[in-house]
Amino acid sequence: MQSMLSINHLTVAVNGKEILRDFSLTINPGEVHAIMGPNGTGKSTLAATLAGREEYEVVSGEILYKGRNLLEMEADERAREGIFLAFQYPVEIPGVSTTNFMKAAVNAKRKHQGLEPLDAREFLKLMNEKAQLVDIKREFLSRSINEGFSGGEKKRNEIFQMAMLEPSLCILDETDSGLDIDALRIVANGVNRLRSPERSFLVITHYQRLLNYIIPDYVHVLFDGRIAKSGGKELALKLEAEGYDWVKEELVAD
Amino acid sequence: MAESDKIIDEVVGSDYKYGFVTPIEEELAPRGLSEDTIRFISAKKQEPEWMLEWRLKAYRAWLQMKEPGWQNVRYPKIDFQDIIYYAAPKKKKEIKSLDDLDPEIRATYDKLGIPIQEQKILAGIAVDYVMDSESVFTTFREALREKGIIFCSISEAIREHEDLVRRYLGTVVPPRDNFYAALNSAVFSDGSFVYVPKGVRCPMELSTYFRINAENSGQFERTLIIADEGSYVSYLEGCTAPKRDENQLHAAVVELIALDNAEIKYSTVQNWYPGDKEGKGGIYNFVTKRGLCKGAYSKISWTQVETGSAITWKYPSCILKGDHSIGEFYSVAVTNNHQQADTGTKMIHIGKNTRSRIVSKGISAGRSQNSYRGLVQIHATAENAYNFSQCDSLLIGDKCGAHTFPYLEIKNNTGKVEHEATTSKIGEDLLFYCNQRGLSDEEAVSLIINGYCKEVFQHLPMEFMVEAQKLLSISLEGSVG
Numbered sequence A: 001m002q003s004m005l006s007i008n009h010l011t012v013a014v015n016g017k018e019i020l021r022d023f024s025l026t027i028n029p030g031e032v033h034a035i036m037g038p039n040g041t042g043k044s045t046l047a048a049t050l051a052g053r054e055e056y057e058v059v060s061g062e063i064l065y066k067g068r069n070l071l072e073m074e075a076d077e078r079a080r081e082g083i084f085l086a087f088q089y090p091v092e093i094p095g096v097s098t099t100n101f102m103k104a105a106v107n108a109k110r111k112h113q114g115l116e117p118l119d120a121r122e123f124l125k126l127m128n129e130k131a132q133l134v135d136i137k138r139e140f141l142s143r144s145i146n147e148g149f150s151g152g153e154k155k156r157n158e159i160f161q162m163a164m165l166e167p168s169l170c171i172l173d174e175t176d177s178g179l180d181i182d183a184l185r186i187v188a189n190g191v192n193r194l195r196s197p198e199r200s201f202l203v204i205t206h207y208q209r210l211l212n213y214i215i216p217d218y219v220h221v222l223f224d225g226r227i228a229k230s231g232g233k234e235l236a237l238k239l240e241a242e243g244y245d246w247v248k249e250e251l252v253a254d
Numbered sequence B: 001m002a003e004s005d006k007i008i009d010e011v012v013g014s015d016y017k018y019g020f021v022t023p024i025e026e027e028l029a030p031r032g033l034s035e036d037t038i039r040f041i042s043a044k045k046q047e048p049e050w051m052l053e054w055r056l057k058a059y060r061a062w063l064q065m066k067e068p069g070w071q072n073v074r075y076p077k078i079d080f081q082d083i084i085y086y087a088a089p090k091k092k093k094e095i096k097s098l099d100d101l102d103p104e105i106r107a108t109y110d111k112l113g114i115p116i117q118e119q120k121i122l123a124g125i126a127v128d129y130v131m132d133s134e135s136v137f138t139t140f141r142e143a144l145r146e147k148g149i150i151f152c153s154i155s156e157a158i159r160e161h162e163d164l165v166r167r168y169l170g171t172v173v174p175p176r177d178n179f180y181a182a183l184n185s186a187v188f189s190d191g192s193f194v195y196v197p198k199g200v201r202c203p204m205e206l207s208t209y210f211r212i213n214a215e216n217s218g219q220f221e222r223t224l225i226i227a228d229e230g231s232y233v234s235y236l237e238g239c240t241a242p243k244r245d246e247n248q249l250h251a252a253v254v255e256l257i258a259l260d261n262a263e264i265k266y267s268t269v270q271n272w273y274p275g276d277k278e279g280k281g282g283i284y285n286f287v288t289k290r291g292l293c294k295g296a297y298s299k300i301s302w303t304q305v306e307t308g309s310a311i312t313w314k315y316p317s318c319i320l321k322g323d324h325s326i327g328e329f330y331s332v333a334v335t336n337n338h339q340q341a342d343t344g345t346k347m348i349h350i351g352k353n354t355r356s357r358i359v360s361k362g363i364s365a366g367r368s369q370n371s372y373r374g375l376v377q378i379h380a381t382a383e384n385a386y387n388f389s390q391c392d393s394l395l396i397g398d399k400c401g402a403h404t405f406p407y408l409e410i411k412n413n414t415g416k417v418e419h420e421a422t423t424s425k426i427g428e429d430l431l432f433y434c435n436q437r438g439l440s441d442e443e444a445v446s447l448i449i450n451g452y453c454k455e456v457f458q459h460l461p462m463e464f465m466v467e468a469q470k471l472l473s474i475s476l477e478g479s480v481g
Helices: A043-051 A075-080 A098-112 A120-133 A151-165 A181-194 A233-242 A245-253 B003-012 B035-044 B049-064 B103-111 B141-146 B154-160 B162-168 B179-187 B428-435 B441-452 B462-475
Strands: A005-014 A017-027 A032-036 A056-065 A083-086 A093-097 A169-173 A200-204 A218-223 A226-231 B026-028 B087-089 B125-131 B134-138 B150-153 B192-196 B205-211 B222-227 B232-240 B247-250 B253-258 B263-270 B282-293 B299-306 B311-314 B317-320 B326-335 B340-349 B355-364 B369-378 B386-395 B401-410 B416-425 B478-480
Touching: A005 A043, A017 A043, A017 A056, A017 A226, A032 A043, A032 A233, A043 A056, A043 A075, A043 A083, A043 A169, A043 A200, A075 A083, A075 A098, A075 B428, A083 A151, A093 A098, A093 B428, A093 B441, A098 A120, A098 A151, A098 B441, A120 A151, A120 A181, A151 A181, A169 A181, A218 A233, A218 A245, A226 A233, A226 A245, A233 A245, B035 B049, B035 B179, B049 B179, B141 B150, B150 B154, B154 B162, B154 B192, B154 B222, B162 B222, B179 B253, B179 B282, B192 B205, B192 B232, B222 B232, B222 B263, B253 B263, B253 B299, B263 B282, B263 B462, B282 B299, B282 B326, B299 B340, B299 B462, B317 B326, B317 B355, B326 B340, B326 B369, B326 B462, B340 B355, B355 B369, B355 B401, B355 B441, B369 B386, B386 B401, B386 B441, B401 B416, B428 B441, B441 B462
Parallel strands: A032 A200, A032 A218, A083 A169, A169 A200, B125 B205, B192 B222, B205 B232, B222 B253, B232 B263, B247 B282, B253 B282, B263 B299, B282 B311, B282 B317, B299 B326, B311 B340, B317 B340, B326 B355, B340 B369, B355 B386, B369 B401, B386 B416
Antiparallel strands: A005 A017, A005 A056, A218 A226, B026 B087, B125 B134, B150 B192
């Protein structure tokens, strides 16, 4: 089976400082991987590098996405090829409604796939169907994107966009930050409904609580720019109970 | 270079696609300006004696006036003796129907995407086509005449509707108003004339398409629109010019008059040649546009989308003389490369309970400079006047400039004035967010800008809204990168 994502010995620097070091990870189709770790260990750098943000300089190593060299693709091409990043801090676009934004995005992807753009009716149908997944109201979608949204609304909107674009690889960058328990549940339910054998998830989080709702197949602890420990979902519970220090100690002992 | 700068360069860098020249024979006035030039123009137009006198008086006033220098734009001194003041496509015969029109002229407008075909024209818009100094054709005249609406070239109006022209010409923008208005009054060549009679709602959009074709010539058009009591008219103006290395002067005067309960909606999509990427060539667009809300409860609304010209310098304004009258100004001004724009409006409140609203959106990219300049004046007579102004600036890249000069003069303490202003930038975070959803830099910029200008675009008639959106994307092509 071809892997969805294969990261091999990746070193990434920001402003000349190495953040990820000799990082390796393989994700197969249908799998949900959680990346945990203390602040400043490179979790968000991993997300940004995968999505193709310019300032993140790949010093060495390779990333294969569906067997193709991801590093040769620009950010927008990666997106059209099926990589989706749910942002930790989604930006506002004044005057552009979520509907219009998604129409442009969905049709950009369709064009890339050699498909005709959706007409107004087809698009509306798709939107209604996906809006239900994340309990989003129609009025909400005609508001300027993220403008005046609460933290929960912004994150829910990210998951809605994820549903609309039907990606192969979903990256959630600290989607749980700033969410109360109700919002967290809604967002997690949305994600769970999108789980499928063809779709993989990389869930980046600081806290274990999101993983109570999105049950991962694998949990990795990121420390100092590389994976210090991997395990099943029980690893997350151990981290919740005992903190990150024991991982650090193990690492030093090695 | 940062990613966003590269995209800006790409988006702004696209070519001006209206830059071709039509190979027609033109009849030209001798280069330069003198009383003889004015007599030549007046004779060509077969004008009555009073019109010639009016022009000469304006010319003599102009000779005494000084070229203004207070605006925030820079350009080399204009040699007014090096301009051709009259250029007209040579008429082969009298034009009664479309079949009589020179095929080259027809082809020009086809190429510009505005075919002169009465039956096929965008859902019912009557168009007056002006090339250089002459109106070449006006569509839908018969249909309009049935309702008593006069829509023709100003030259024709001077001959055929002398009373109306004589009564209103120069009443809103007097010949001595300013340097360029005086020049225009002396040498104006063609433009449109509209009269909507009492109680008539004009059933279609009226439109004039201005095209500069001849070399070394200036375009000095004059437009006069009169909406009689209780009438309504929506008027659109579009402009393009060929690419030329030298600068060409466009000094128009537009006068609007709204009587009791009348409403005039005036929309402009200005796309004169802006010059090349190094700032060579392009049109100097020095225009005086002013509307007079003469009657009670009258309304004048200006909507402008300014993307072209090397220099844009104009302030479509409203004089709110009638009690309860309303003035509106909605503007998008885009500057790129080396373009300069100093534009805005004046709202002069004289009548009681007058209201005005200003929404200005400036977009600067490349090395351009974009200034908003606005005056809100509330006279002592204007009880309970109200103005709301919003001036937003959007910067693309870090080599351009945005400036705001709002002036307020309030002489009546019952007046209420509100002003809001913002400045924003298309930053990397915003672009990356759009890229991550699969949008290219061009698509992202176009989407962001259209969102930013939405409040202005929604005041444009439908067909022009689409055109304006496209135009904006083209003007900013290559501006991010």
